[in-house]
Amino acid sequence: MSLLRNMAGGLRSLFRKERVRRELDEELNGFLEMAAEEKMKEGMNRKDALRAVRLERGSLEVTKEVVRSAGWETFVETCWQDLRFALRMLRKSPGFTAVAVLTLALGIGANTAIFSLVNGVLLRPLPYRDPNRLTMVWEKSRDGSRENVGYATYLDWKSQNKSFEEIAIYSSWQPVLQVGEPEQLNGLRVTSNYFRTLGIRPEIGRDFLPEEDAPTGNKVVMLSHSLWQRKFNSDSNIVGKPINMNATQYIVAGVLPARYQSLMNQDPRGGVVEIWRVLGYDVSQPWACRTCHHLVAIGRLRDGVAITQANAEMDTISAALSKAYPKEYDDIGVILTPIREQLLGPASTPLYVLLGAVSFVLLVACANLANLLLSRATDREREVAVRTVLGATRGRIIRQLLAENCVLGLLGAAAGLIPAYWTPKVLASMGAGDLPRLDQVHLDWRVLLFTVGVALLTGIAAGLAPGYRLSKNNMHDSLKEGLRGSGSVASRRLRGLLIVSEVALSLTLLIGAGLLLRSLSRLLVVSPGFDPTNVLSMQTSALGQRFNDNAVVRQYFADAIERLRALPGVQSAAAASQIPLAGNMDKYGFHVEGKIHANPEEDPSAERYCITPGFLETMRIPLLRGRDISRADTATAPQVLLIGETTARRMWPGEDPIGKRVKLGGVDQPWWTVVGVTGDVHHAGLEADPDMQMYIPHQQWPFPDGLMVFVIRAASSPAAISSAAQQAIHSIDATQPISRIMPLETYVGLSVQSRKFALILIGAFATTALTLSLVGIYGVTAYSVAQRTREIGIRIALGAQRGELLRLLLRQGMLLVACGVIAGVIASLALTRFLASMLFDVQPTDLLTFGSVVLLLVAVSLAACFLPARRAMRVDPIVALRYE
Amino acid sequence: MADKPSDLVQGTLDMLILKTLALEPMHGYGIAVRLEQMSKGVFRLNAGSLFVAFQRLQRDGLIRSEWKATENSRRAKYYALTDQGRKRLNSETREWGRQVAAIARILETS
Numbered sequence: 001m002s003l004l005r006n007m008a009g010g011l012r013s014l015f016r017k018e019r020v021r022r023e024l025d026e027e028l029n030g031f032l033e034m035a036a037e038e039k040m041k042e043g044m045n046r047k048d049a050l051r052a053v054r055l056e057r058g059s060l061e062v063t064k065e066v067v068r069s070a071g072w073e074t075f076v077e078t079c080w081q082d083l084r085f086a087l088r089m090l091r092k093s094p095g096f097t098a099v100a101v102l103t104l105a106l107g108i109g110a111n112t113a114i115f116s117l118v119n120g121v122l123l124r125p126l127p128y129r130d131p132n133r134l135t136m137v138w139e140k141s142r143d144g145s146r147e148n149v150g151y152a153t154y155l156d157w158k159s160q161n162k163s164f165e166e167i168a169i170y171s172s173w174q175p176v177l178q179v180g181e182p183e184q185l186n187g188l189r190v191t192s193n194y195f196r197t198l199g200i201r202p203e204i205g206r207d208f209l210p211e212e213d214a215p216t217g218n219k220v221v222m223l224s225h226s227l228w229q230r231k232f233n234s235d236s237n238i239v240g241k242p243i244n245m246n247a248t249q250y251i252v253a254g255v256l257p258a259r260y261q262s263l264m265n266q267d268p269r270g271g272v273v274e275i276w277r278v279l280g281y282d283v284s285q286p287w288a289c290r291t292c293h294h295l296v297a298i299g300r301l302r303d304g305v306a307i308t309q310a311n312a313e314m315d316t317i318s319a320a321l322s323k324a325y326p327k328e329y330d331d332i333g334v335i336l337t338p339i340r341e342q343l344l345g346p347a348s349t350p351l352y353v354l355l356g357a358v359s360f361v362l363l364v365a366c367a368n369l370a371n372l373l374l375s376r377a378t379d380r381e382r383e384v385a386v387r388t389v390l391g392a393t394r395g396r397i398i399r400q401l402l403a404e405n406c407v408l409g410l411l412g413a414a415a416g417l418i419p420a421y422w423t424p425k426v427l428a429s430m431g432a433g434d435l436p437r438l439d440q441v442h443l444d445w446r447v448l449l450f451t452v453g454v455a456l457l458t459g460i461a462a463g464l465a466p467g468y469r470l471s472k473n474n475m476h477d478s479l480k481e482g483l484r485g486s487g488s489v490a491s492r493r494l495r496g497l498l499i500v501s502e503v504a505l506s507l508t509l510l511i512g513a514g515l516l517l518r519s520l521s522r523l524l525v526v527s528p529g530f531d532p533t534n535v536l537s538m539q540t541s542a543l544g545q546r547f548n549d550n551a552v553v554r555q556y557f558a559d560a561i562e563r564l565r566a567l568p569g570v571q572s573a574a575a576a577s578q579i580p581l582a583g584n585m586d587k588y589g590f591h592v593e594g595k596i597h598a599n600p601e602e603d604p605s606a607e608r609y610c611i612t613p614g615f616l617e618t619m620r621i622p623l624l625r626g627r628d629i630s631r632a633d634t635a636t637a638p639q640v641l642l643i644g645e646t647t648a649r650r651m652w653p654g655e656d657p658i659g660k661r662v663k664l665g666g667v668d669q670p671w672w673t674v675v676g677v678t679g680d681v682h683h684a685g686l687e688a689d690p691d692m693q694m695y696i697p698h699q700q701w702p703f704p705d706g707l708m709v710f711v712i713r714a715a716s717s718p719a720a721i722s723s724a725a726q727q728a729i730h731s732i733d734a735t736q737p738i739s740r741i742m743p744l745e746t747y748v749g750l751s752v753q754s755r756k757f758a759l760i761l762i763g764a765f766a767t768t769a770l771t772l773s774l775v776g777i778y779g780v781t782a783y784s785v786a787q788r789t790r791e792i793g794i795r796i797a798l799g800a801q802r803g804e805l806l807r808l809l810l811r812q813g814m815l816l817v818a819c820g821v822i823a824g825v826i827a828s829l830a831l832t833r834f835l836a837s838m839l840f841d842v843q844p845t846d847l848l849t850f851g852s853v854v855l856l857l858v859a860v861s862l863a864a865c866f867l868p869a870r871r872a873m874r875v876d877p878i879v880a881l882r883y884e
Numbered sequence: 885m886a887d888k889p890s891d892l893v894q895g896t897l898d899m900l901i902l903k904t905l906a907l908e909p910m911h912g913y914g915i916a917v918r919l920e921q922m923s924k925g926v927f928r929l930n931a932g933s934l935f936v937a938f939q940r941l942q943r944d945g946l947i948r949s950e951w952k953a954t955e956n957s958r959r960a961k962y963y964a965l966t967d968q969g970r971k972r973l974n975s976e977t978r979e980w981g982r983q984v985a986a987i988a989r990i991l992e993t994s
Contacts, residue, residue, distance in 0.1 A: 023961070024935075026959070027912060027935070027960070027961045028931060028935065030911070030912075030913070030958060030959065030960045030961075031911075031912045031913045031916075031931055031935075032931070033958070034911075034913040034954075034958070034960075035913060035916075037956075038917075056928065056930070057916075057929075057930045057931045058930040058931050058932050062932065063930070063931040063932045063935065066932035066933075066935075066936060067932065067935045067936050067939060
């Protein structure tokens with residue numbers, strides 16, 4: 001209340017300045033008059049009385065000043081004055097202002113851009129109610145890694161635990177929506193309590209009902225807002241309507257709000273989840289078993305239950321289950337992962353590394369600006385001296401200088417915001433890779449607040465040292481013309497320190513960029529195990545009533561491949577249930593004859609490729625031993641398969657695997673005979689060691705995959721055959737969707753994209769920092785050359801050797817660079833370990849990188865010193881001596 | 885020391901102004917004279933500190949002001965106590981009494 005009144009009083013003084021001043025004048029005048037009258041009554045004359053009053057009570061003018069400056073509004077007013085003065089000063093030296101604003105814009109712009117990324121991806125709240133209570137619930141496998149859960153296990157967890165309000169599970173689902181052009185969607189099958197667990201309510205329609213979550217009544221779906229708009233024209237009567245997917249009718253239960261964008265299933269190649277269907281399992285189903293680890297569990301903790309508490313309870317439950325079903329668990333407990341860590345954890349290290357790197361750029365920009373201000377301070381010593389003589393206090397002068405710098409900072413921020421506005425789009429087009437929520441990155445109040453804060457801090461930090469130096473100046477020296485650069489020793493030391501830190505920061509960034517570059521170049525020479533050049537891939541499925549017959553499915557794909565092969569420009573074509581580096585994850589457990597474990601959970605698993613003949617040839621995967629599969633391996637022929645090199649080495653070390661037999665899936669399955677060994681391919685990524693692989697003939701697989709990826713090797717660019725290939729497939733069945741039409745090289749590129757992204761950004765930061773530092777080094781050398789023109793002239797006149805002089809001038813600059821390099825190497829040794837997770841096959845302290853970056857930096861610094869020094873060599877001694 | 889006007893104890897000026905206004909509304913000079921009279925000339929106030937105090941008290945809502953004619957038909961700003969000001973005066977007087985008594989006790993015992 002009183003604060004409000006205080007504000008009101010202050011504001012009144014600010015905005016009705018004249019009136020308030022008049023009132024105070026009148027009141028004070030009256031006061032002094034009355035006091036004088038009193039004196040006159042005692043017999044003084046008016047003049048003496050007024051004088052006496054002034055002596056006793058203080059003069060009118062001083063009193064007015066005292067009263068006026070007592071309120072806070074005076075502070076505001078002088079600040080305003082400082083600000084206007086600052087703008088005038090900056091306008092008077094446009095060159096300086098332009099360079100300073102540009103330097104700051106670089107630093108602040110880059111920081112705003114990266115911060116908006118960090119803000120959008122990491123800091124913005126997750127789109128769930130109370131996300132801190134949500135955790136993923138995993139089974140812990142023998143090696144301590146997280147494992148999905150089987151349905152029966154989930155039911156036990158759900159009924160026995162007391163820590164969770166709800167536990168839901170989901171698995172991925174890719175239906176084909178037959179509305180308009182058939183389209184394959186990304187979806188999830190979820191338990192009916194899934195949305196309740198996350199805390200999301202449909203915008204229109206209703207949530208799933210528990211009774212729908214059964215094999216008999218599970219034909220309802222939930223649509224995302226975007227899907228509803230895109231495919232159903234935002235039809236407000238959509239609820240209850242049937243839609244066709246995979247030749248089955250589903251009823252729309254509801255539409256989710258627009259602000260909810262699913263973050264589950266973050267596969268950059270897959271796209272966001274847009275449709276949800278009730279899971280509809282039943283324990284009696286064979287895929288609901290305890291060892292059927294294909295479901296992901298997510299739980300909402302009860303209020304007041306800590307995650308460690310919940311974990312302890314779940315461990316107990318899991319131990320009891322292991323005891324009751326020893327053959328079905330090899331788990332040693334349960335792992336709870338907070339949802340934030342699950343969804344954003346992988347992205348946070350690279351982002352924070354980027355934020356750290358970009359803050360280095362800002363520091364360099366800041367040091368550069370400080371340097372610029374220092375040289376300007378020398379020119380302004382006289383101005384400051386005059387103002388000091390006229391009665392300005394040191395605090396007031398510092399404030400004035402800081403105001404100038406804050407204005408500079410804000411101008412820089414304004415200029416820096418322009419690129420920051422476009423950043424998200426640019427970064428998205430650069431393919432920021434696996435960053436979640438990238439589409440939701442934009443400038444918001446948090447980013448603006450950050451930018452303004454950074455700008456003011458930068459301005460103040462850069463201006464503090466020069467400001468302090470200026471205000472401490474001895475005004476007598478400064479007022480005397482001709483004595484230039486008083487106190488230049490301290491000033492030079494300060495500039496030296498700034499250069500050293502700039503060099504150190506740039507070196508650290510350069511080393512970081514160098515390490516990433518070496519990682520990427522190492523990674524790019526890793527052979528994926530196949531030849532992606534000129535191979536086009538496209539995904540299609542066989543959906544509908546007529547494909548319920550396995551023979552029809554097999555025939556369909558065989559026909560499609562025949563038509564593709566017949567196309568002009570096509571060298572070979574084949575299909576597989578999954579292809580390497582495409583983000584597919586299909587692993588299958590198997591049992592080696594003679595080595596079957598008592599607990600099937602302990603048996604190995606391999607990446608399973610269900611292929612048509614010609615796959616190895618099209619992909620150019622080498623066949624190391626035995627034979628390839630052929631058309632002779634039909635459904636009725638003996639069951640055969642190919643294995644990868646790693647499979648052979650791990651399963652039959654020192655033995656010939658040809659002719660060995662394995663069982664796929666359960667132990668009650670028939671035997672398959674190994675007929676060939678292929679080279680390994682990198683399935684998950686180039687950086688990971690290849691895992692075990694198996695190739696099974698599509699003709700022989702008992703449940704032929706309905707979703708297959710075609711690979712087509714063209715004679716030239718794969719783009720040329722793209723439309724012909726699609727037509728060829730549609731000429732057999734036009735109702736089947738074709739998706740992910742991409743050259744294999746794109747998949748290879750995608751697998752290194754996030755590294756490229758980090759490299760490009762950190763490389764750009766390092767270049768910017770280096771450029772700024774070079775400008776700084778150049779400036780310092782040029783300044784000292786200018787200051788020593790006379791000395792140089794004398795030395796030349798006295799017959800100094802030019803080479804000797806050059807060394808003299810270079811020594812100062814290079815000494816600073818050397819100090820900077822030492823500091824930078826120390827800083828890098830301490831900091832590069834944060835990069836470790838982003839490196840491949842390169843140590844964070846890689847000697848070669850450190851060495852070559854130091855060499856590079858020293859070389860360019862030498863050049864930056866040499867340019868002004870060489871100018872000094874050309875000094876005419878006569879001119880130099882006449883200089884002052 | 886008694887012949888020279890002494891400085892006020894820090895922070896007591898506000899309380900004294902409130903006390904002076906407790907009787908009736910007054911203008912600035914009147915308050916100064918009254919304070920000097922009541923203190924028997926111990927306190928002599930300069931205009932600066934007095935008017936800063938008026939501004940502060942007014943902004944805190946403890947006094948309000950109004951332009952009125954004086955007995956000598958001069959225009960002057962009269963200050964008057966608000967309800968809040970009266971409450972503050974009471975509490976501060978009590979507090980002051982407690983403190984003075986405490987200080988006196990300390991000075992006597994030592």
